[in-house]
Amino acid sequence: MPWMPGTFEMVLIFLAIILLFGAKKLPELARSIGRSLAEFKHAQKEGEKTLKEFETTMKEPLPEEPLEHSKVRAMAEDLGIEVEGKTDDELLDEIRSYMPPTVEK
Numbered sequence: 001m002p003w004m005p006g007t008f009e010m011v012l013i014f015l016a017i018i019l020l021f022g023a024k025k026l027p028e029l030a031r032s033i034g035r036s037l038a039e040f041k042h043a044q045k046e047g048e049k050t051l052k053e054f055e056t057t058m059k060e061p062l063p064e065e066p067l068e069h070s071k072v073r074a075m076a077e078d079l080g081i082e083v084e085g086k087t088d089d090e091l092l093d094e095i096r097s098y099m100p101p102t103v104e105k
Contacts, residue, residue: 005013021029073083076091079098083091 018026070088072088072091076083076095079095081091081094
C-alpha cells in the first residue's frame, strides 16, 4: 500500500519548500509545475493517439499483390508449372521439387 502523507507531513513539506525557495518564488514555482504537468498530459495524450493509430494500422490487412503479378507465379510459369487455381504455397512446393537436393556438410 503506498504511503500517503498526512496533514502534519504536508505542512512540513510546505514549510521546507518555503524555506528552500522563499515566499516570493512560490507563485513562479507553482506556475512551472503546472506547465510541466500540462506538457506531460499533452505528451501522454499524443502518445496514446499514436499508439491507437499504430494498433489500427496493424489490424488492417496488408494490400495483397495481384496473383498474376506474383513473383512465385512468374517463376512457376518459367518452369512450365500450371499456375491456375493454385496458391503461392502450393506453387512453392512444386518449385522446390524442381530444385536438386542440397548436400549438407
